[in-house]
Amino acid sequence: MKEKLKKFREIVKQKKKIDSTLALIQWDMETVVPKGGQKLISEIIGELSLKSYELSTSKELIDLLENLNKNKNSLTELERIEVEYLREENQKLKNIPSEEYQEFSELTVRAQGIWVEAREKNDFSMFKETLEKIFEYSKKFAKYRGGEEQGYNIALDDYEKGMTTEKLDDFFLNLKTELVPLLKKIQSKKIDFSIENNVSKENQKPLSKYIAEYIGFDFERGVLAESAHPFTLTVSTDDVRLTSRYFENLPFSSIFSTMHEGGHGIYEQGIGSELKDTILAEGTSTSIHESQSRFYENMIGRSKEFWIGICPEASKYYEFIKKENIDELYKSINVVTPSFIRVEADELTYSLHIMVRYEIEKGLFNGEYAVENLPEIWNEKIKEYLGIEPTNDSEGVLQDVHWSCGLIGYFPSYALGNAYSAQIYMAMKKDLNIEKLLLNGEINKITEWLHNKIHKYGKSKTSQELIKEVSGEELNIKYYIEYLKEKYSKIYQL
Amino acid sequence: MKEKLKKFREIVKQKKKIDSTLALIQWDMETVVPKGGQKLISEIIGELSLKSYELSTSKELIDLLENLNKNKNSLTELERIEVEYLREENQKLKNIPSEEYQEFSELTVRAQGIWVEAREKNDFSMFKETLEKIFEYSKKFAKYRGGEEQGYNIALDDYEKGMTTEKLDDFFLNLKTELVPLLKKIQSKKIDFSIENNVSKENQKPLSKYIAEYIGFDFERGVLAESAHPFTLTVSTDDVRLTSRYFENLPFSSIFSTMHEGGHGIYEQGIGSELKDTILAEGTSTSIHESQSRFYENMIGRSKEFWIGICPEASKYYEFIKKENIDELYKSINVVTPSFIRVEADELTYSLHIMVRYEIEKGLFNGEYAVENLPEIWNEKIKEYLGIEPTNDSEGVLQDVHWSCGLIGYFPSYALGNAYSAQIYMAMKKDLNIEKLLLNGEINKITEWLHNKIHKYGKSKTSQELIKEVSGEELNIKYYIEYLKEKYSKIYQL
Known part of the structure; x- marks a missing residue:
C-alpha cells in the first residue's frame, strides 16, 4: 500500500510537470511566438498534450487508482478525493476510442487557425x-x-x-x-x-x-x-x-x-x-x-x-x-x-x-x-x-x-x-x-x-x-x- | 542503410525538438517567470537538458553514427558533415563519467543563483x-x-x-x-x-x-x-x-x-x-x-x-x-x-x-x-x-x-x-x-x-x-x- 501510494504520487508529480511545461509553452504561443515559429510550437504542444493524455489514461495509473480505491479506508481524506477525481476523469475518457480522441485533438489545433482566418475574413x-x-x-x-x-x-x-x-x-x-x-x-x-x-x-x-x-x-x-x-x-x-x-x-x-x-x-x-x-x-x-x-x-x-x-x-x-x-x-x-x-x-x-x-x-x-x-x-x-x-x-x-x-x-x-x-x-x-x-x-x-x-x-x-x-x-x-x-x-x- | 539513415533522421528530429522546447522554456526563465516559479522552471530545464544529453549519448545513436561513418561513401556531403560533427561531440562526452557530467550540470544550475546573490551583495x-x-x-x-x-x-x-x-x-x-x-x-x-x-x-x-x-x-x-x-x-x-x-x-x-x-x-x-x-x-x-x-x-x-x-x-x-x-x-x-x-x-x-x-x-x-x-x-x-x-x-x-x-x-x-x-x-x-x-x-x-x-x-x-x-x-x-x-x-x- 505504501509502495502503491508512492508510485501514485510519482505519476501525479510527472503529470503535473508535463502540464506545467505545456502551460509555459502555451503562454509563449499566446504572448511571444513569431509567425515563423507557430508551426513548431503547435507540434510541441500537440506532443506534450498527447503525453499528458497518455499518462492520465495509462494502464499503470488506472490499476493504481482501482487498487487505491479498494483500500480507500487507509487513505487520507485528501487522497480519497484525489483518487476519486482521477477515477472519474478516467471514466470519462475510457469509453472514447483513443484514436478518435487523438483525431479530435488534432482537429481542434487546426480548427483554431481556420477560425482565426474565417473571423478575419468575416466568412x-x-x-x-x-x-x-x-x-x-x-x-x-x-x-x-x-x-x-x-x-x-x-x-x-x-x-x-x-x-x-x-x-x-x-x-x-x-x-x-x-x-x-x-x-x-x-x-x-x-x-x-x-x-x-x-x-x-x-x-x-x-x-x-x-x-x-x-x-x-x-x-x-x-x-x-x-x-x-x-x-x-x-x-x-x-x-x-x-x-x-x-x-x-x-x-x-x-x-x-x-x-x-x-x-x-x-x-x-x-x-x-x-x-x-x-x-x-x-x-x-x-x-x-x-x-x-x-x-x-x-x-x-x-x-x-x-x-x-x-x-x-x-x-x-x-x-x-x-x-x-x-x-x-x-x-x-x-x-x-x-x-x-x-x-x-x-x-x-x-x-x-x-x-x-x-x-x-x-x-x-x-x-x-x-x-x-x-x-x-x-x-x-x-x-x-x-x-x-x-x-x-x-x-x-x-x-x-x-x-x-x-x-x-x-x-x-x-x-x-x-x-x-x-x-x-x-x-x-x-x-x-x-x-x-x-x-x-x-x-x-x-x-x-x-x-x-x-x-x-x-x-x-x-x-x-x-x-x-x-x-x-x-x-x-x-x-x-x-x-x-x-x-x-x-x-x-x- | 536507408533504414539506418531514416532512424538517424528521426533521432536528430527528436533531439532538435527537445532543444527547441528547452529554448522556449529558457526564454521564459529569462524574460517572464516570477520569483515563485523559478524553482519549478529550473527543474523542468534540468530534466529537458538531461533528456537532450541522454539522447545525444545514447548507445543507439552512437552505433548508428559508427555505422553511417563506415559507409560514408554512400552519404551526401551534408550527411557526412553531420555524422562527423555528432561523432566528435560524442567523442568529447564519452570520456566523462555520466554521473559527473550530471553533477556538474546540477552544480551550474545552482551556481547561477549563488552568483546572482554574490554579485548583488558585492561579495x-x-x-x-x-x-x-x-x-x-x-x-x-x-x-x-x-x-x-x-x-x-x-x-x-x-x-x-x-x-x-x-x-x-x-x-x-x-x-x-x-x-x-x-x-x-x-x-x-x-x-x-x-x-x-x-x-x-x-x-x-x-x-x-x-x-x-x-x-x-x-x-x-x-x-x-x-x-x-x-x-x-x-x-x-x-x-x-x-x-x-x-x-x-x-x-x-x-x-x-x-x-x-x-x-x-x-x-x-x-x-x-x-x-x-x-x-x-x-x-x-x-x-x-x-x-x-x-x-x-x-x-x-x-x-x-x-x-x-x-x-x-x-x-x-x-x-x-x-x-x-x-x-x-x-x-x-x-x-x-x-x-x-x-x-x-x-x-x-x-x-x-x-x-x-x-x-x-x-x-x-x-x-x-x-x-x-x-x-x-x-x-x-x-x-x-x-x-x-x-x-x-x-x-x-x-x-x-x-x-x-x-x-x-x-x-x-x-x-x-x-x-x-x-x-x-x-x-x-x-x-x-x-x-x-x-x-x-x-x-x-x-x-x-x-x-x-x-x-x-x-x-x-x-x-x-x-x-x-x-x-x-x-x-x-x-x-x-x-x-x-x-x-x-x-x-x-x-
Missing part, C-alpha cells in the same frame, strides 16, 4: 465544415460516454458537475423573464451616461498593475502581460499569469480585463499549500472560477466605493478621475448598451449573450439546428434578446474562440459564474461591511474572506459543496437577478 | 567555493578528454576548434602590444566627446525595433523583447529571439545592444533552409557568431555613414539627432574611456577586458592562480591594462555570468570574434562600397553579402574554412589592429 462558410466536425465528435463522445439519451448533458457535466439542460432551461428562462423587460425599461429612458476619455497605454499599464496588486494578486508568484485577448494561465500556484489589453480610447477596458483575470489569478494563487503536490491544486470548476473573476470585475470594480478608495492612486494615471466626479464615473462604467461582442458586454446584458450560445449548443445536440444555419440563428436570437442585429459574422457567430478549441458545454459556466458571484456577494455581506472596506482601502479583508471560504479548497470541494457552505443553500439565481435589479434600478432611477 | 567570498568546484570539474573533464598535458586547450577547443593557449598567447600579446600604447596616447589627449541626452523608453523601443528590421532582422521569424541582460536565443531558424535593455540616460546602449543581438539573430535566420532539419542549422562557432554581432554593432552601428543613412527615421524618436550634428554624434558613440564593465566597454578597450579573463582562466588551469585570490588578480590586471581599479567585486570579478554557467574557455571567442569581424570587413570592402551603401540606406546588400559568404552555411563549414574562403587567408589579427588604429587615430587626431 462563416470557411469555418462551417470544421465546426460541423467538432460538433460531430462532441456528440459522438457524449454518446460513447452516456448512451443515446444524455447528449448535451454529458458536455455540460464536464464543466459543471451535475448540470443538465433541465436545470439550465429553468435558469435561463428565469433570467430571460426578468432581464429582457428590465433592459427594455432601461432603454426606454434613453439616458447615456458614457463619458469619453483617452489615456495613453503608458499610463494605463501602471494603473492596471497597481490594481491587480491592490486587489490581492501576488506579483512574487505571478505576472501581468499583454495579449490580443485577455486570459489567465496557471503554470503552478506559485506561477500564475494574467494578460490584459490596452485601448487608448477605452481606458476602462484594460482595468476591467485586469480585474477579471486578476480574480482568476487570485483564486489560483489562493489554493492551499497542502494541495500543492496534488491534482487538486486548481480551481474547482469553470463556473466557480468565473464567479471569482466576475466578482472582482463587477461587484468590486464596478462599485462606487472601490473607485473612491483608489481615487488618489487612480488619478495619478487617469487624470480625469477626481473625487468630485466619482458619481459620474460610476454611472459611466455601468452604462447598459446592448452590443454584439460578449467580452465587451455590460453586466446586465452579459448573460443574455451566454443564453444565445447555450440555446445554440443545445439545438445542435438535439438536432433542432444545423451548423450551416448558425449565422441566421445567431442573429435572430441576438435581435430577440438584445434588440440589435449583427451585420457580419465576426461580430456574430464567429466572435468566440471556444468552439474552435472543442470547448462545447463551456459557455453556460459564464452565466452560472455570474449567478454564483451574486450569491457569494450576498453571503459575504453578512460577514463584512463591503462598502466600508472598499472606502477604506481594506480590500485585503474581502480577498481574505474569499481565500478562506473558497480559494484554499481548490478542487477538494465541488461547486455544490462550496456554495452550500458559503451561502447555506444551493445555487439560486434569484440573488443574481435581485442584485442586477437593485443596482440598475438605482442607476437608471426606474 | 566574492559567497561565490568562491562554487567557482572552485566549477573549475575543478572543468579541469577534470579536460583531463578525462585530453590527458594531463592538454588542460585549458581542451576547454578552448570546445568553442573554437583547434584553438590553443599558444595561439592565444600570441594573439593577445599582439593585441596588448598595440592597443595599450594606443589607449595611453588617446588618454593623454584628454578629450571628451561624450554628449548627454535623455530619451524615454517609449521612444527608444520603436527605434531599436526599426533598426533591427533595417539591418535585416526578420520579425516574421523573430521577436525583440526586454531583459536585464541582452541576449539572443534560437528556438529554430524560423523563431529567433533577441532582447535589449533600455536606460533613459544612455539612449545608445539599447541601440548597440539591439544591433549586437540583431547580428546574432540575422546569422541564425540566415542559415540555409537545406540545413533546417539537420543538426547543422546553427552558427558555426561562438567566435564567428560574435564576429557577426560585433560587425553590426561596431563596423556598422558605430560608423558615421550608418547614422547619416538612418538620420530621418532616428530623429523621429531621438530628437537631438540632426543631420548637421552627425559628426559630433559619431565622435560621441566612439568615445574611448576605460571602464569596469565588459559589456559596456568601448570598441578599443573591449578586447583588453577579454584578455584579463583569458589570462585568469589559463592561470587557474595551469595552477598559477587560485580561485580565492581572483578579486586581487582581477583588479591588478584591470589596473595594468586599463589604468583604473575596480572598487568592488561586482564591477570586478563578479560581473560576468559565464563562469557560473560552467562556460570555461568561452571568453576568448569575444576577442576572436572582434578579429574575425575586422577581417571579414576588409574582405567585404573589396566587393562592396560599404560607406556608399550605408549612406543610401542599402544596408540590405551588406546583409546579403554576409548571408552568402557566411550565414547560409551554418555549421556545415568551420570557422577556419569560412575565413579562408571569405578573406583568402587564416585568421590574422593584423586587420583588427589596423582597423582600430586607423579609426581611432582619425577620431582622436593622433
